Amino acid sequence: MNRLSARMQSMYGGQIQLTERLHAAANTDSVTGVANRGCFDAAVDAALSDDESPHNIAIVLIQIGNFGDVNARFGRDAGDQLLVGRISQLNARFRRRGLPALAGP
Numbered sequence: 001m002n003r004l005s006a007r008m009q010s011m012y013g014g015q016i017q018l019t020e021r022l023h024a025a026a027n028t029d030s031v032t033g034v035a036n037r038g039c040f041d042a043a044v045d046a047a048l049s050d051d052e053s054p055h056n057i058a059i060v061l062i063q064i065g066n067f068g069d070v071n072a073r074f075g076r077d078a079g080d081q082l083l084v085g086r087i088s089q090l091n092a093r094f095r096r097r098g099l100p101a102l103a104g105p
Contacts, residue, residue, distance in 0.1 A: 040101035
């Protein structure tokens with residue numbers, strides 16, 4: 001019985017890890033690691049539909065001017081580094097509150 005129990009735990013643990021990886025892949029931007037547009041939309045919908053708490057919500061939208069030119073001139077890796085750097089700055093500023101998300105292009 002112990003072997004069967006151990007086998008079941010092994011199989012179940014693998015399913016949990018797979019589910020967590022799939023959830024992360026579906027909800028985060030693969031380059032920056034922040035929430036993607038779908039995750040952001042779901043978070044806003046959840047916050048607005050919560051009848052138990054007040055709707056104290058602020059949304060800050062930031063656009064990096066001429067970002068396409070950065071990619072064209074310096075390559076996608078440079079553009080990715082720029083995004084990661086800006087997101088890191090935002091995370092430092094709003095570290096306890098907020099959901100940084102990438103909604104573009």
